[in-house]
Amino acid sequence: MERLEIFPLKITTSQVLLTFAGCPGGDQFSRTLFSYLQQRRISVTLLVEAPVQKEQVILALVVDEQALSMIEAELEALWPAIGVEALMIEKPVAVIRILGPHFDIRPGIAGALYAGMAKAGIKMLVNSITGTTSLVVVHEKDLEMTQRELRAVFRTPKGK
Amino acid sequence: MADSRMLEIIRRLSEATPPPIRLSRLIQSPAQGYFSFMLRNEHRDVAVRLFQALGKASVNLRYLSEHLGENGRARFQLCCDTEAQAQVLKLLQADDAADRIEAFCHVEEALVLSLYPFDGQPELAGRVFGVLKQLGIRMLGASTATAVFSCVISSRDTATLIAGLREVFLWE
Numbered sequence: 001m002e003r004l005e006i007f008p009l010k011i012t013t014s015q016v017l018l019t020f021a022g023c024p025g026g027d028q029f030s031r032t033l034f035s036y037l038q039q040r041r042i043s044v045t046l047l048v049e050a051p052v053q054k055e056q057v058i059l060a061l062v063v064d065e066q067a068l069s070m071i072e073a074e075l076e077a078l079w080p081a082i083g084v085e086a087l088m089i090e091k092p093v094a095v096i097r098i099l100g101p102h103f104d105i106r107p108g109i110a111g112a113l114y115a116g117m118a119k120a121g122i123k124m125l126v127n128s129i130t131g132t133t134s135l136v137v138v139h140e141k142d143l144e145m146t147q148r149e150l151r152a153v154f155r156t157p158k159g160k
Numbered sequence: 161m162a163d164s165r166m167l168e169i170i171r172r173l174s175e176a177t178p179p180p181i182r183l184s185r186l187i188q189s190p191a192q193g194y195f196s197f198m199l200r201n202e203h204r205d206v207a208v209r210l211f212q213a214l215g216k217a218s219v220n221l222r223y224l225s226e227h228l229g230e231n232g233r234a235r236f237q238l239c240c241d242t243e244a245q246a247q248v249l250k251l252l253q254a255d256d257a258a259d260r261i262e263a264f265c266h267v268e269e270a271l272v273l274s275l276y277p278f279d280g281q282p283e284l285a286g287r288v289f290g291v292l293k294q295l296g297i298r299m300l301g302a303s304t305a306t307a308v309f310s311c312v313i314s315s316r317d318t319a320t321l322i323a324g325l326r327e328v329f330l331w332e
Contacts, residue, residue, distance in 0.1 A: 019227070019229045021229065025293075026293065027289075027290055027293035027294065030285070030286050030289035030290065030293075031286055031289075031290050032170070032173060033282075033286070034282040034283055034285050034286025034287075034289070035173050035176070035178065035282075035283065035286055036169060036173060037282035037283075038281065038282045038283035038286070039172065039173065039176055042282060043279075043280035043281075043282075044280045044281070044282050044285065044304065045280065046303075046304055047285055047302065047303060047304045047309075048225045048227050048301075048302070048303045048304075049289075049299070049301065049302040049303070050196065050225070050227065050235055050237055050301050050302075051196075051298070051299065051300065051301075052263075053263075057299075058227070058229060058235070060227045060229065073165070074165060074169055077165040077166045077169070078166060078169055081166040081170075088229065097305075097306065105220055106220070107214065107215045107217070107218045107219055107220050108212070108214075108215025108216070109215070110211040110214070110215070110221050110224055111208070111211035111212035111213070111214065111215035111216075112212075112215070113211075114207060114208045114211045114212075115208050115211075115212055118204065118205065118208045123228065124226065124228065125227075125228050126225075126226065126227050126228070127224070127225065127226040128224075128225045128226075128303040128304065128305065129221065129223065129224040129225070130222075130223060130272075130274065130303060130304075130305050130308055130310045131222065131274070131305075131308075133305040133306070133308075135304075135305055135306075
């Protein structure tokens with residue numbers, strides 16, 4: 001498959017991946033959590049939510065590490081109170097934006113991306129593909145290798 | 161200590177008036193087939209082969225999310241145009257994939273709703289999830305990119321959800 005030209009990779013470092021596991025299906029959980037984050041002016045770099053068994057959901061949020069440090073103590077008090085079974089925290093992580101491949105109209109791009117990452121032994125913590133964009137979350141220690149691999153899969157302007 | 165801190169948080173939240181959120185666009189995808197499944201970390205090669213095979217079969221993926229969590233298992237969710245779902249199903253049911261896939265789910269008539277702009281606003285996500293709960297609509301998946309919040313629902317819930325979203329947000 002030819003290397004598709006994309007926009008320069010956008011890298012956001014010093015991020016934290018928060019995984020809320022076993023979240024209750026009711027309205028209170030999401031209303032309270034997201035209102036709280038909004039009130040504390042925490043911007044969400046990436047969100048992925050999926051249903052699991054018994055009407056529960058699993059929620060992955062990526063937020064800035066410095067922003068999290070300001071609310072970590074409150075968050076520790078909040079998550080058990082809103083019925084979340086566990087909160088897992090991974091840091092530091094980086095979010096890489098791949099813009100331009102048009103996953104929705106060009107078959108084979110997801111295959112090329114996954115094959116490249118697997119060949120390089122890179123663990124993707126989260127990947128969110130919607131139409132034109134993919135956001136990939138990796139441990140910061142894997143960032144350099146990931147950028148190298150993405151530039152092998154995609155063509156970026158002057159290697160950016 | 162934790163309880164008093166939590167009560168203070170709840171008190172602050174209940175006192176606050178939620179600000180209006182302005183959105184500019186709501187885009188509805190063509191009809192989609194929805195699939196979700198889990199793979200143990202050591203079996204992620206199944207996903208690589210699946211996505212490569214879908215590329216060879218000219219199947220476009222309009223939505224794909226993967227999250228590594230839950231006891232070292234990766235959870236995948238994907239949507240393809242409805243006419244391609246037999247192809248996806250066939251690949252997922254092939255022996256080497258079927259033996260390794262867990263928690264498989266397939267919804268034949270789904271669609272992706274995309275709301276713009278997201279721009280990292282947590283309250284936007286909270287309100288969409290709130291509307292889904294209030295209307296009793298099962299959310300099949302949600303994810304974001306920088307500017308867009310996308311959620312996957314069953315096609316039969318489309319009109320109800322769009323009407324609900326029109327009431328909750330200010331549209332420009």
